[in-house]
Amino acid sequence: MSALLNPPQREAIRYLDGPCLVLAGAGSGKTRVITQKIAHLVETCDFSPHNIAAITFTNKAAKEMQERVGGLLGGGKAKGLTVCTFHALGVRMVRQEAKHCGLKPQFSILDASDANQIVADLVTDSDRAYARSLQWTISGWKNAMIPPEEAVKLANDDISAAAAKVYGEYERTLRAYQAVDFDDLIGLPVRLLEENEEVRERWQNRLRYLLIDEYQDTNRAQYRLLRQLAGVRGAFTAVGDDDQAIYAWRGADVENLNLLQTDYPRLKVIKLEQNYRSSARILGAANTLIANNEKLFDKKLWSEHGAGDPIRVVAARDPEAEAQLVAMRIQAHRFEFKTKFSDYAILYRGNHQARLFEKQLRNNKIPYVISGGQSFFDKAEIRDLISYLRLMVNGDDDLAFIRAITTPRRGVGPGTIEALGRYAGMRHVSLFEAAFEEGVTEHLNGRQLEAVREFGQFINRLADRAARERAAEVLEVLLHEIHYENWLLASCDTREAEGKWANVRDFVEWLGRKGDQDDKNLLELTQTIALISMLDKEDAEFDGVQLATLHASKGLEFKHVFLVGVEEGLLPHQSALDEGNLAEERRLMYVGITRAQRSLTVTWCERRKAGADVRVCEASRFIGEMGEGVAVAKKDDAPVSQDVGRERLANLRAMLAAKP
Numbered sequence: 001m002s003a004l005l006n007p008p009q010r011e012a013i014r015y016l017d018g019p020c021l022v023l024a025g026a027g028s029g030k031t032r033v034i035t036q037k038i039a040h041l042v043e044t045c046d047f048s049p050h051n052i053a054a055i056t057f058t059n060k061a062a063k064e065m066q067e068r069v070g071g072l073l074g075g076g077k078a079k080g081l082t083v084c085t086f087h088a089l090g091v092r093m094v095r096q097e098a099k100h101c102g103l104k105p106q107f108s109i110l111d112a113s114d115a116n117q118i119v120a121d122l123v124t125d126s127d128r129a130y131a132r133s134l135q136w137t138i139s140g141w142k143n144a145m146i147p148p149e150e151a152v153k154l155a156n157d158d159i160s161a162a163a164a165k166v167y168g169e170y171e172r173t174l175r176a177y178q179a180v181d182f183d184d185l186i187g188l189p190v191r192l193l194e195e196n197e198e199v200r201e202r203w204q205n206r207l208r209y210l211l212i213d214e215y216q217d218t219n220r221a222q223y224r225l226l227r228q229l230a231g232v233r234g235a236f237t238a239v240g241d242d243d244q245a246i247y248a249w250r251g252a253d254v255e256n257l258n259l260l261q262t263d264y265p266r267l268k269v270i271k272l273e274q275n276y277r278s279s280a281r282i283l284g285a286a287n288t289l290i291a292n293n294e295k296l297f298d299k300k301l302w303s304e305h306g307a308g309d310p311i312r313v314v315a316a317r318d319p320e321a322e323a324q325l326v327a328m329r330i331q332a333h334r335f336e337f338k339t340k341f342s343d344y345a346i347l348y349r350g351n352h353q354a355r356l357f358e359k360q361l362r363n364n365k366i367p368y369v370i371s372g373g374q375s376f377f378d379k380a381e382i383r384d385l386i387s388y389l390r391l392m393v394n395g396d397d398d399l400a401f402i403r404a405i406t407t408p409r410r411g412v413g414p415g416t417i418e419a420l421g422r423y424a425g426m427r428h429v430s431l432f433e434a435a436f437e438e439g440v441t442e443h444l445n446g447r448q449l450e451a452v453r454e455f456g457q458f459i460n461r462l463a464d465r466a467a468r469e470r471a472a473e474v475l476e477v478l479l480h481e482i483h484y485e486n487w488l489l490a491s492c493d494t495r496e497a498e499g500k501w502a503n504v505r506d507f508v509e510w511l512g513r514k515g516d517q518d519d520k521n522l523l524e525l526t527q528t529i530a531l532i533s534m535l536d537k538e539d540a541e542f543d544g545v546q547l548a549t550l551h552a553s554k555g556l557e558f559k560h561v562f563l564v565g566v567e568e569g570l571l572p573h574q575s576a577l578d579e580g581n582l583a584e585e586r587r588l589m590y591v592g593i594t595r596a597q598r599s600l601t602v603t604w605c606e607r608r609k610a611g612a613d614v615r616v617c618e619a620s621r622f623i624g625e626m627g628e629g630v631a632v633a634k635k636d637d638a639p640v641s642q643d644v645g646r647e648r649l650a651n652l653r654a655m656l657a658a659k660p
């Protein structure tokens with residue numbers, strides 16, 4: 001065991017007599033406990049890596065943990081270890097147990113926008129936003145494992161009544177497409193394990209020890225999956241921090257912490273109190289802030305690091321000026337301290353805030369990486385290509401069929417697809433299958449039939465090659481045969497087309513690298529992609545300033561953090577203010593503050609555009625709640641004396657105190 005562990009960490013790592021929960025604040029070494037415990041299980045307790053699964057919150061975290069464990073164990077001894085998200089584990093389980101789920105192993109995984117499309121198609125005459133609220137409601141039921149029949153009884157307002165109406169049909173559509181949505185990746189395994197003893201035993205034997213990071217953000221279905229896998233043995237370690245629960249809006253349930261204690265009376269709870277990440281001022285501000293929330297569990301956090309730099313609070317004229325001052329500060333700081341770009345992070349509440357920062361960073365020639373924004377895999381050109389890959393793997397995937405056959409246009413318009421769809425519906429077959437049935441000839445004219453069949457044969461040829469060749473090579477053939485580059489040039493202006501084509505080249509390169517490195521076939525790669533688009537793209541090792549939403553920054557740490565847009569209405573968010581639900585917003589701020597190791601700068605704007613208007617903003621109440629140790633600089637970061645800073649801070653506090 002590594003020397004860099006404190007006594008409670010060691011205890012958590014060595015404890016194997018039953019279920020174990022490590023409950024501790026940010027930066028206290030929870031994730032380290034998981035990594036070290038895996039090494040301990042393999043090295044000292046003779047566990048085979050094959051029998052261990054560690055669950056992380058993002059793919060990126062999984063990759064990091066895998067590397068770390070690989071380094072600890074050395075010599076390829078980590079081979080066979082499962083380190084992934086709940087969803088990725090779900091994919092493996094559903095793939096392996098496909099026949100028990102009524103699916104073929106080549107099922108498609110639909111992302112939120114595909115799912116939205118299906119709901120929108122089911123409720124005709126409605127807009128996307130309406131479909132999205134129905135989809136959201138359905139997803140809530142699925143996360144709570146409530147089936148359509150029960151949802152009908154539960155529906156108590158217009159939206160949920162409408163959602164309950166389409167829920168059953170939505171599920172049938174997914175199955176007809178041989179597709180699952182993200183919620184199914186948890187729900188199907190849970191149902192399977194709960195209902196099928198043989199399958200349950202197989203998986204309980206396969207995964208003999210489980211480790212779960214960021215436990216506070218699991219939802220009810222994920223908890224049930226954990227329970228089923230861990231069985232009566234309860235061979236697991238979960239680590240979490242209730243103060244960092246920031247996904248309630250997506251169905252996560254901090255109650256799961258209490259459930260562990262009820263469901264496992266023998267649960268060993270270990271607390272960690274030393275923070276190894278941040279300087280004392282940063283930690284103090286985080287502690288003081290979060291003390292404003294009602295406590296579920298009592299936790300203390302202290303740090304041996306020195307006081308560190310004062311936390312700076314800077315007011316900017318407007319978001320442009322804010323982005324500018326952050327870019328300038330990074331440049332000046334880097335020049336002075338010879339740091340790397342990747343030592344800096346800019347964290348914000350909403351994705352829309354990123355654009356101005358990107359612009360300023362580009363203007364200043366500062367390289368950056370964005371995570372948690374629009375994913376690379378969500379871009380139209382990449383989705384186009386993925387639809388071909390999905391169709392090659394799963395001919396029942398009608399959504400992929402429609403996208404692929406119409407991109408680029410090959411003489412197949414809405415009329416053809418509608419006619420084909422009507423026939424396929426009558427025959428209960430997929431569009432792809434329908435195209436080759438004898439009977440379809442009566443529903444399509446000669447030209448339509450030829451176009452559709454030619455497309456089908458083309459896909460079959462590619463699928464044949466995919467069985468033998470590398471995925472990236474097949475993609476090259478595809479690009480060549482559909483003249484994709486020319487099509488891009490013909491359908492958008494040159495610069496845009498060039499940008500898109502560059503993305504396509506990146507995608508081919510990624511597919512090649514991924515296929516070789518993980519020795520994955522097209523099926524596995526295609527299913528992996530769906531999960532990546534869900535939360536995060538894997539960033540290349542690249543020295544750039546990190547841009548991320550607060551949600552995406554969970555679990556990460558950076559030397560120097562800029563928390564931006566810290567205003568009333570943004571953080572806390574207006575919707576939370578309207579609902580009087582400040583606690584989760586405060587936890588979000590807590591997550592942001594505790595990402596910082598050495599320095600923290602909090603910025604806010606005095607004015608911000610809201611639609612056509614310009615709104616006058618106030619500093620977030622959370623700034624006032626950070627307590628002493630915060631230095632307030634004058635507007636736009638002009639140098640100020642401490643006194644001016646103190647006075648302004650006192651004013652801010654008085655202003656905040658006067659708030660209801």
Ligand SMILES: Nc1ncnc2c1ncn2[C@@H]1O[C@H](COP(=O)(O)OP(=O)(O)OP(=O)(O)O)[C@@H](O)[C@H]1O
Nearest residue numbers: 004005006025026027028029030031032276277555
């Ligand atoms: N015993 C230790 N001695 C020295 N450094 C440690 C120790 N334990 C953890 N660290 C370091 O402290 C930092 C925070 O650890 P880690 O990321 O595991 O905390 P965490 O509790 O998971 O934080 P978060 O709640 O933000 O996820 C890391 O850089 C880690 O390497």
Ligand SMILES: [Mg+2]
Nearest residue numbers: 030031213555
């Ligand atoms: Mg962690």
